[in-house]
Amino acid sequence: MKMILPHPEKCVACHLCEGACSFKHEGSFVPAKTRIWVYDFVDEGIYGAVTCFHCKDAPCLSNCPTYAITRDPATGQVTVNDDKCIGCKMCMVACPFGVMGFHMEKNVAHNCDLCGGDPQCVKVCIYDALEYAEVEPNEWMLRLDEVEKPAAAT
Amino acid sequence: MPYGWVGQVLRINLSEGKVTKEPLNLEWAREFIGGRGLGTRYLYEEIDPACDPLGPENKVIFATGPLTGTYAPTGGRYMVICKGPLTDAIACSNSGGYWGPELKFAGYDMVILEGKAPKPVYIWVYNDQVEIRDASHVWGKTTEETEDILRAETDPQARTSGIGPAGENLSRVACVINDKSRAAGRSGVGAAVGSKNVKAMVVRGTGAVEVADAMKFSELVFESLRLLNESPTATKALRGLGTASTVGFTNSIGILPTNNFQAGQFGEANAISGPVIAQTVLRRNKGCYSCPIGCARVTETKGPSKWQGRGEGPEYETIFGLGSDCGVGDLNAVLYANYLCNLYAMDTISAGGTVATAMELAEKGYIPAADLAELEFELKFGNPDAVMACLELMAYRRGRFGDLLAEGGYRLAEHYGHPELFMGVKKQDFAAYDPRGVKGMGLGYATSNRGACHLRGYSMMLEWFAPREMRLDPFTTDGKAQAQKTLQDKAACEDSSGICTFTTFEVTPDKLYPMYNAATGENLTLDEWNLAGERIWNLERLFNSRAGFSRKDDNLPPRMTREPLTGGAVQEQVVELEPMLREYYDIRGWDDDGSPRAETLSKLGLG
Known part of the structure; x- marks a missing residue:
C-alpha cells in the first residue's frame, strides 16, 4: 500500500510537517492536534518524524473495544471511525510507535489519513525526509530499523 | 481571535x-x-x-x-x-x-x-x-x-x-x-x-494559530518553498555549509576581520571554513521551527585536542568573533568557545569582539603590567587559552579584569584610555564584514539603531553577492545611502513579521506582504508595507534620540575611516562615511543632527 515513509536521516527537526498536518485537518496551526510527530533530541543528534504505518497486524485495531478502528480491505489503510470512537485511548496505549493522536475537543482518537492521497506533510517537507511511497505493510520492521539508524550512527 | x-x-x-x-x-x-x-x-x-x-x-x-x-x-x-x-x-x-x-x-x-x-x-x-x-x-x-x-x-x-x-x-x-x-x-x-x-x-502550549485566508496562505507558502528549494543561496550555501559558507569568500577578498580588524585576511581561515566544518565536525543539519533551509550545525569537536565537547554552531559570525578576530585558527577551539558562549549565554560576536579588544590593548602595552600579572594566561592574539579564560572571566565577572571584560569592549578600551581600539558603533561590536571593503555596510553599521549590526541593512548582498549586472560597486559611496535605507526598512518588516532573514533572499517584500495579508486578513499594499518598515526604523530612532543619541553616535572608529586595509582585493580602502551619512540623513528626512524632521514623522503617523 502507499503510505508515508519517513527518512529520519534527512530530517532537520523543523516541524513543518506538523504545521501542515494540523492546517489540513483542523484549518489552523495547532501541533497539539497533529497526526505526524517530530521528535527532536538535538543533544543526541537524533530527530525525525513518525506517523501511522497502517501496520498489517495493527494493535490499535485489535485493541479497540468498540470496533471503531477498521482497515480498508482495498487500500490497507487503517481508519478511526469518529462515530464509534468513545475516546478510551486504548489504541494510544496499544500503538507500538506512539503515533495515534487524540483530539481533545472532539474526544476521539485520530491517525494519519494520508490526506486522501495527497499528504500535506510530504508536500511541505523539502528535505525529502518524508516520502509517499508504495510499501508492503509487513515491512514495518524494516522501517523500524531505519528509524533507529541515526542513533547507531552517532 | x-x-x-x-x-x-x-x-x-x-x-x-x-x-x-x-x-x-x-x-x-x-x-x-x-x-x-x-x-x-x-x-x-x-x-x-x-x-x-x-x-x-x-x-x-x-x-x-x-x-x-x-x-x-x-x-x-x-x-x-x-x-x-x-x-x-x-x-x-x-x-x-x-x-x-x-x-x-x-x-x-x-x-x-x-x-x-x-x-x-x-x-x-x-x-x-x-x-x-x-x-x-x-x-x-x-x-x-x-x-x-x-x-x-x-x-x-x-x-x-x-x-x-x-x-x-x-x-x-x-x-x-x-x-x-x-x-x-x-x-x-x-x-x-x-x-x-x-x-x-x-x-x-496546545492552542492554535489561525490565518485569515487559508487557501491563499497555503498557495503563497508552497510557492515560497519552491523558490527556496531552487535557490542556491538557501540550499547549496546555507543548507550545505551553514553560514560558515561565507568564510572562504570574505577571506579571499580581504574583509574577514582578523586580529581586532587589524587585517582583512586570516592565514588559517581555511581551517575554520564551511567546507572543513561540513567534512569534519558536523554531525547533522538542524532547522528552527518551520524552516525550509536548515542552516544550523549540530557539531562535535574532532580529533585529539584539549578542547572537547559537542553542541550547536559555529555560525559565520562566531567563526569571526571567537576565531579570526582573536587570531584563533584551531577549529576545535572555536567550537569549544562557541559551546561555552551557549552555556554561559553570551553573544559570540560581542564576547569575541571584547576579547579581541583586550588582546590588542595588551599587545600594544596599554594594559598595565600589574593588571596583566593577575591573569594566568598570556593575553595575545592566536592564544585559544586566553579566549576560553576570558570568556569565563567575562561570564562570572571574576576578578577585577573579569569585571572590566563583562562591561564589553568599548568600556574596557575606554577604561585603559584607548576607546579608539574598540571596533564597533554605539558600544556594540562590529559583525564579520570589514566595512572598508564593503562601504555600504560601513554606513549600515554607523546608522544601525541597535549599534553595529550586519542584519539591519545587509548591503553585503548588493555589493558583493549580487549578480554582476545588479551589483553596487563596494568601493564607492554611490547609491549606498539609498540602498541602506531600503534594506533597513525591508529588514524591519521581515523581522517584525516573524520570519528569518535567510528566507528573504528569495521571499522578497513583494512575496512577503501578501503572505502577511493572507495570514492577518489585512489589506496592505506594497507601499504601505514598506512604509511600515520606515515607521519602525524611525520609531527606533526616536527612542534613541530620547535616550540621548544623535549624529555623534552615528560614527565609525578611526581605524575604519583612516587606516587602509592591506590585503586582498580590497586593499587601500577606507570608509568615506561623512558624504554617505549626509546623503542618508537627507533621504531619511532627518535633520543634520540625525533626528527625524516633523514632516517625516507626520508622513509616518508618528507625529
Missing part, C-alpha cells in the same frame, strides 16, 4: 509577583506589523528611554510576529526587545528555535517583564496557567543544565528561553538562549533579563 495573532499579551510584574493578561493592541499591530516593531511601540510607550537599562524601570518584551507559529517559511522567530545594557540604545535581538511558536500555541503573542523579582524566579506558562516559580535551584547553572532541570519539573515537551551565568552576573555581552543553543544575541539583552532576577521562561 484575530487572525495571525492569538490576541493576548502576558504582563508579568515581577516586583509585585502579579500576572495579568490583556488584549493585544491590534491598532499598533497593524501599524507596526508585529515582533520588533510592535515590541518597540510598547516599549516606547511604557518606559523612559533615558532610564538605566539594568534598573527595574527598564522592561523586557518577548514578542512574536504574526507569521510566528504558522508554516510560513522560517515562521518561528521571536524577538527580545528592551533598552540594551550594552548600548544604552533600543535593543531587539531575534532568535529562532522552537520557543516563539510555543508561546503562541500557549495563547500569547507577547510577554512583558517589568519590575524586578525580589529573588531569582522562573516563569512557567502552560496555556492559561502562569506561575512565577522559585529559581534558586537553577540560579548559577548553565543554559543546558537549566533547561534539563526545568523541563523535568514542568513538562518534558516544554520549551525554555532564558539566561546563563553571564546574564545573572549582568555581563553586558549576555544574551538570551532558547532551546539550549538558539540565541537572541545582541545588545546584552540577557543582562536586562538577569537584572529582573528572571532565570527562564518555560512554555508549553
